[in-house]
Amino acid sequence: MADRRRIRLWPHRVMTANATDAPRTGVVGHRAGVRRPPRTLTAAAVVTAALFALPGGYVVWRVMGGSASPLALLASRGTLEPLWRTIQLAALVSASTAVLGTGLAWLTTRTDIPMRRLWRIVVPLPLVYPSFVGAAAFISGLAPGGIVHDLIGYLGVDLTTRLHGLTGSWLVLTLFTYPYVYLPVAARLTALPGAFEENARLLGDGPRRVFARVVLPQIWSSIAAGSLLVFLYTVSDFGAVHLMRFETLTQTIFRTRLFDRDRSFTMALLLLVLALLVVAAERTVSRSGRRRGAGLDTVGDRRSLTVPLGRWTTPALAATSSVVGLALVAPAVSLADWGLFGFLRARQGGMPLRLDWHDVLGPTWNTVWISVLTALVATVVVLPVAYLVTRHRSRLGEVVNAVVVAGFAIPGLVVALSMIFWTMHASPFEFLIGSMPVLVFAYVVHFGAQAMRTAQVAVGTVPRRMDDAARLLGAGRLRRLATVDLPLMAPGLAAGAGLVMLSTMKELPATLLASPIGFRTLSTQIWNTYEALFLPEMAILAMVLLCISAVLTWLLVVRQSEHLR
Amino acid sequence: MPAPDAHTPTLGSSAATHILLGMLNRRIQVPRATAEGLEVSNLSVAYDGPSVLTQVSLEVAAGEIVALLGPSGCGKTTLLRTIAGLERQQAGTVRLGDRVLGDDTTFVPPEKRRIGMVFQDGALFPHLDVGQNVAYGLPRAERRSSRVADTLELVGLAGMVDRMPGSLSGGQQQRVALARALAPRPGVLLLDEPFSSLDTSLRVQVRSEIHHLLLELGVTTVFVTHDQEEAFVLGDRVAVLNDGRLAQVGTPDELYRHPVDRWVATFVGDANLIPVASAVGTCRTVVGDVPVVGEVDGPAELLLRPEDIRVEDGDDGVVELVEYYGHDAMVQVRLDDDTSIRVRTGADLTHQRGDRVGVAYVGPGAVALGV
Numbered sequence: 001m002a003d004r005r006r007i008r009l010w011p012h013r014v015m016t017a018n019a020t021d022a023p024r025t026g027v028v029g030h031r032a033g034v035r036r037p038p039r040t041l042t043a044a045a046v047v048t049a050a051l052f053a054l055p056g057g058y059v060v061w062r063v064m065g066g067s068a069s070p071l072a073l074l075a076s077r078g079t080l081e082p083l084w085r086t087i088q089l090a091a092l093v094s095a096s097t098a099v100l101g102t103g104l105a106w107l108t109t110r111t112d113i114p115m116r117r118l119w120r121i122v123v124p125l126p127l128v129y130p131s132f133v134g135a136a137a138f139i140s141g142l143a144p145g146g147i148v149h150d151l152i153g154y155l156g157v158d159l160t161t162r163l164h165g166l167t168g169s170w171l172v173l174t175l176f177t178y179p180y181v182y183l184p185v186a187a188r189l190t191a192l193p194g195a196f197e198e199n200a201r202l203l204g205d206g207p208r209r210v211f212a213r214v215v216l217p218q219i220w221s222s223i224a225a226g227s228l229l230v231f232l233y234t235v236s237d238f239g240a241v242h243l244m245r246f247e248t249l250t251q252t253i254f255r256t257r258l259f260d261r262d263r264s265f266t267m268a269l270l271l272l273v274l275a276l277l278v279v280a281a282e283r284t285v286s287r288s289g290r291r292r293g294a295g296l297d298t299v300g301d302r303r304s305l306t307v308p309l310g311r312w313t314t315p316a317l318a319a320t321s322s323v324v325g326l327a328l329v330a331p332a333v334s335l336a337d338w339g340l341f342g343f344l345r346a347r348q349g350g351m352p353l354r355l356d357w358h359d360v361l362g363p364t365w366n367t368v369w370i371s372v373l374t375a376l377v378a379t380v381v382v383l384p385v386a387y388l389v390t391r392h393r394s395r396l397g398e399v400v401n402a403v404v405v406a407g408f409a410i411p412g413l414v415v416a417l418s419m420i421f422w423t424m425h426a427s428p429f430e431f432l433i434g435s436m437p438v439l440v441f442a443y444v445v446h447f448g449a450q451a452m453r454t455a456q457v458a459v460g461t462v463p464r465r466m467d468d469a470a471r472l473l474g475a476g477r478l479r480r481l482a483t484v485d486l487p488l489m490a491p492g493l494a495a496g497a498g499l500v501m502l503s504t505m506k507e508l509p510a511t512l513l514a515s516p517i518g519f520r521t522l523s524t525q526i527w528n529t530y531e532a533l534f535l536p537e538m539a540i541l542a543m544v545l546l547c548i549s550a551v552l553t554w555l556l557v558v559r560q561s562e563h564l565r
Numbered sequence: 566m567p568a569p570d571a572h573t574p575t576l577g578s579s580a581a582t583h584i585l586l587g588m589l590n591r592r593i594q595v596p597r598a599t600a601e602g603l604e605v606s607n608l609s610v611a612y613d614g615p616s617v618l619t620q621v622s623l624e625v626a627a628g629e630i631v632a633l634l635g636p637s638g639c640g641k642t643t644l645l646r647t648i649a650g651l652e653r654q655q656a657g658t659v660r661l662g663d664r665v666l667g668d669d670t671t672f673v674p675p676e677k678r679r680i681g682m683v684f685q686d687g688a689l690f691p692h693l694d695v696g697q698n699v700a701y702g703l704p705r706a707e708r709r710s711s712r713v714a715d716t717l718e719l720v721g722l723a724g725m726v727d728r729m730p731g732s733l734s735g736g737q738q739q740r741v742a743l744a745r746a747l748a749p750r751p752g753v754l755l756l757d758e759p760f761s762s763l764d765t766s767l768r769v770q771v772r773s774e775i776h777h778l779l780l781e782l783g784v785t786t787v788f789v790t791h792d793q794e795e796a797f798v799l800g801d802r803v804a805v806l807n808d809g810r811l812a813q814v815g816t817p818d819e820l821y822r823h824p825v826d827r828w829v830a831t832f833v834g835d836a837n838l839i840p841v842a843s844a845v846g847t848c849r850t851v852v853g854d855v856p857v858v859g860e861v862d863g864p865a866e867l868l869l870r871p872e873d874i875r876v877e878d879g880d881d882g883v884v885e886l887v888e889y890y891g892h893d894a895m896v897q898v899r900l901d902d903d904t905s906i907r908v909r910t911g912a913d914l915t916h917q918r919g920d921r922v923g924v925a926y927v928g929p930g931a932v933a934l935g936v
Contacts, residue, residue: 465688468651469742471675472682473702473749483701487692 037392038477044384049400051381052407052445055418056272062265062421073266078252083270086248089169089241090234094227096174101181102223104320106211109189111307113316120186123320124179126327128550130506132239133526133542134176134331138163139243140535141334145341148334168244175327176240177233181226188222189215207307221285228282235274236411238509243530249274250413254509257417265421268414275409332546335539342536355537359525364544367521370436371504374443375497378451381444383493386455391464401452408449412510415442419514439514446510447503451496458492459485495556502552505545522548600627600785601662601752603648608657610640610647617643618809621657625753628783632790632800636832640809641789645755648787649682650675661752681746682755686762687738689730695741696726702749716744720778735763736771743775747784754779756788760795772799793833797821805829821870823859827934830868835895837869837906844933851881851900856930867931871895871909876916879923882906884916898924 073079108119129137141148142163163171192215200214201207238250247255249271256264309316346352385404388397407415419442423432432438462485470480486493508523515524522545529538603625610618618640625631633641646652648659650666650673658668661680666673681702689698699716700708717723720740730738739759746754759775760768776799779786790796796803797817805812805820813825824830827838841848844857844865852874855867876884882900889912896908896916906924916922 463688465684465686466690468646468649468675469682469684469688469745470690470701471651472649472678472680473745474676474679475701476676483693484690488690 037388037394037397041384041387041392042394042396045388045394045397045400048381048385049403051441052400052403052448054422055415055442055445056406056410058418058422059265059268059272059414062261062418063269073263074270078263079267079270082247082249082252082267083274085166085246086235086250086271086274089166089173089246089248090231092166092170093173093177093234094231096170097178097181097230098223098227100174100178100323101226102185102219104178104323105182105186105189105219106215107316107320109186110215111309111316112313113309113320114313119320119324122324122328124183125324125550125553126176127179128546128553129176129327129331130239130508130523130545130549131173131176131233131237132243132508132523133335133545134327135168135172135240135243136526136530136538136542137331137334138168138172140338140530140539141330143535145338145535146334147337150337164244165246169241169246169248172240172244173230173234173237175323177230178323178327180229180233181223184222184226185219188219192218221288224285225282228278228285232275232278232282232409235271235278236413238411238413239527250411250509253413253417257513261421264417268417271414272410275411276406279405279409332543335542335546338535338539339543342540345536353537353540354534355529355540359537360541360544363520363522363525363541364548366519367505367523367545368548370440370443370521371501374440374447374504375451375501377440378444378448378500379455379493379497382448382452382455382496383459386452386459390456390459404452405449407445408447410446412442412446412507413513415446416510416513434516436516436519439511439516439519442510442514443500443504443507446507447500450499450503451493454492454496454499455489458489458496461492462488498552498556502549502556505552506549600783602627603753603785603787604658604660605644605648606658606660608644608647608659609655610643610652611655616655616809618647618654621806621809621811623804623811623814625785625787627785630779630786630788630799630801632788632796632803633806634790634793634796634800634803634833635806635812637791639806641791641806642757644806645682645757645787645789648753649680649755650678679749679752680755681749681751681753682757683739683742683746683759685758687730687742689738689741689745691730693730694726695722695728695730695733698730698741699745699748701745704749712748716748717741719747719782720744721774734767736767739763739771740774743778747782751784753785753787756786758789758791761790761792805832807832823932824868824934827866827936830932830934835871835907835909837871837874838866838934839869839904840864840866840936841933848931850926851902851904852906852924852926855926855928857933858930859932861933861935864936865933866936867933869906869926869931870928871907873926873928873931874906874908875925875927876908876910877923877925879925880921881923882921884918884920884922887914887916887918889914898922900924 104119104123107113108116108123113119126134139162140146143149196214196218197210200210205213235248236250237248238254241248241251242254249267253264253267253271256267342353382404385397385400388394389401419438420433423429423434423438466484466488467480470484475483505521506523508527511521511523512527515521522541526538526541526545529535529541603623605621605623608618608621609616621640621644623631623644633644635641643652647654647667653672654667656669659666661678664673665671666678690701693701695717696713699713703710703712714723714726717725720743722737722740722744725733725737725741730741733741739762743759760772763771772795779799788799790799797820800817802814802816803820804814807828813820813829815823820829820833824833830836830838839850839852839855841850842864844861844863844867846860847854847856848867850867852869855869857867876896876898882898884896885899885905886897888895888897891912893912894910894914896910898906898908900906908924
């Protein structure tokens with residue numbers, strides 16, 4: 001189903017029909033089958049909301065209480081230019097991913113393109129690249145010693161191209177974020193009953209007109225939601241734009257955080273507002289999409305018409321393979337090339353690799369355990385809120401849920417920045433400066449929403465009667481949780497935890513900023529080796545990260561998505 | 566006492582002996598003497614806004630089976646859930662045996678009520694096997710005892726202990742759900758439309774199996790249904806609910822023959838309601854003279870059940886519709902004064918659509934319902 005697919009991308013609450021449509025005539029009294037939530041649950045949710053609101057709240061407080069006038073800072077060129085660049089880039093990337101993602105989804109679900117099943121598996125895979133690894137792979141591939149540079153060199157052309165600026169950022173971000181559009185659109189297309197299109201054909205429309213008049217209106221909300229997610233991803237991105245030397249808001253925040261804190265925080269607030277607007281827009285879009293789609297899911301034969309490509313087969317195949325080639329194969333080849341080059345160079349007595357087993361295993365281990373820890377904490381933290389919203393339909397729960405979702409909109413950079421300065425200035429909490437809890441906290445605030453969505457789905461999958469039955473058999477609250485709820489929710493919760501884990505290991509800016517001194521993870525080490533221009537070492541670490549992330553992506557996103565069927 | 570394997574005709578053929586014999590043959594111990602009486606008085610329940618149940622009072626004797634019958638939305642499931650403690654009442658008392666489960670000051674949570682409940686779809690725990698499901702409500706010490714196997718044998722599912730609920734048929738799932746509810750020896754058993762998720766052919770079979778079992782065990786039972794036939798077949802008494810109020814409580818026969826009002830009369834079975842100016846003595850009607858039971862002095866309606874009327878050769882009206890059911894048939898006759906009357910006839914159809922026929926009252930007497 002479309003919605004099940006979207007769970008994995010948009011960490012918002014899932015609205016079941018009765019959750020939103022239930023009449024709310026008053027808080028007093030109670031509704032059928034809805035129990036008032038236990039106090040402990042409410043208390044836990046309130047604490048969660050307070051914690052999730054802390055980073056954003058601190059940014060606002062800093063800007064309002066800063067020495068410089070925030071309005072003057074906002075109006076200055078130094079602020080407006082990065083803002084303009086950010087919006088420009090995000091709009092471009094959203095537009096191109098919308099076209100690319102929709103096109104690929106249509107090709108792989110509605111046409112007779114050869115090797116359809118293979119494409120369906122491969123096309124979403126660029127998700128495994130963190131944007132900064134992808135950007136680094138492209139830049140290093142084109143740099144002297146990189147595979148592209150060498151290949152051109154064989155042809156006798158000495159051409160050093162440098163991918164940078166708006167073009168570079170746009171290209172790289174498009175290639176690595178189009179799956180965010182592809183996945184929901186492909187899922188929607190798969191779920192869309194073929195009967196609509198069949199009817200349109202019988203009523204006299206050709207394939208092209210069917211697409212424009214029947215298919216597009218049906219999948220439009222998925223496209224919009226996916227593109228908005230890409231927009232959010234782009235405005236929050238730090239790694240790729242930094243490597244491409246394109247100064248967006250995140251860049252400016254990072255650069256000015258030490259010497260011009262007022263500016264840094266003002267920009268952070270600006271970014272925060274932008275991101276919240278995008279999330280609000282997405283919620284509106286997908287809510288209207290749900291409303292339109294409601295009641296249309298027909299049962300029975302879901303197979304849809306296959307459009308024969310005919311003479312368009314070759315161009316379609318060429319387009320699909322070039323996208324996959326550029327987004328998936330090229331970066332991998334470039335990294336592998338650098339890694340191999342490093343090994344060969346060391347073996348032939350050249351400069352040894354500045355990397356031993358210890359340097360790989362240490363960060364790998366750190367990456368794994370910190371992301372597992374984050375995933376566990378996030379799941380535990382969001383569970384009470386999920387209960388309140390889904391089972392008790394509590395208003396308070398809705399509010400807390402909105403706060404948690406807003407946390408997802410705050411870029412990791414801003415969360416980390418806010419937390420660092422907060423610990424520095426909040427007098428009883430100085431012991432937290434540069435400590436592991438702050439890092440985990442930043443991750444949880446940033447990614448908790450991803451666990452929230454699946455947690456709500458998971459709570460929703462436990463039928464009320466199951467809980468009622470257990471109660472009547474004499475089971476108290478804890479026994480019900482342990483013997484009925486948790487076992488039934490386990491797959492859903494695990495999926496949510498897995499998503500958080502995946503995001504955590506790919507996260508760069510929060511890790512860079514909030515890591516305790518000396519705590520090295522794969523992403524910080526990739527970053528550092530790249531900045532130090534140790535490209536072979538960077539490539540080896542990046543490949544390790546990619547492998548772990550590929551396994552998780554496979555388990556969580558690709559394997560479970562219904563569009564593969 | 567006969568030997569357990571004795572299945573000899575010398576024991577006679579009374580129903581009690583038969584049941585006892587069956588139990589002994591199964592060599593199991595049936596939970597005894599746990600049945601308690603249930604008393605609901607002046608119960609009112611409201612969600613946000615309008616009340617769902619208003620001043621409902623109902624007494625269920627120990628070992629009795631009572632059906633809650635009503636159209637959907639009448640509050641019957643709410644009544645059941647309130648007895649179970651899954652909903653809270655605004656006013657009134659629920660009492661089981663000599664324990665108060667809920668009143669203005671007391672609220673015993675469902676997990677402490679000792680009430681067994683079987684849900685519409687069984688609500689078996691999908692991640693636990695049949696044995697673990699049945700053992701769920703037992704005290705820790707008893708979970709590994711023979712109690713689980715015994716109860717499963719009782720419902721005819723011996724040897725299914727290790728099966729997962731998903732691999733069972735609908736009827737088997739319902740029986741596991743029943744075993745799970747019975748295992749902890751509840752004081753009262755509540756069934757919420759327990760057969761409605763089964764398909765028609767299976768429904769009757771499972772229903773009669775469970776009927777047997779409930780009688781055998783003597784469990785106090787309250788069950789909810791919207792199916793009048795089911796209520797009549799299973800219930801010692803039937804409580805008819807309409808719009809949150811108790812319309813009538815009585816044996817199936819009382820309800821069918823002597824409904825208290827028009828609504829109950831039409832809800833319980835087919836009814837021809839013939840208006841008369843005054844229902845006293847014997848009334849002259851379109852179907853002939855009808856003796857009146859429960860007289861009403863003034864304008865009233867007479868309740869004529871379709872089987873109280875006969876179709877014969879004559880000239881009262883035209884056969885409008887014939888519905889053939891196999892064991893009998895329903896003939897709808899449009900009389901010359903334009904009233905339409907439903908008549909139950911034997912399976913051997915004597916008249917066809919379009920025939921002119923006569924109708925005659927052959928019943929024992931009709932109930933008069935005030936208008």
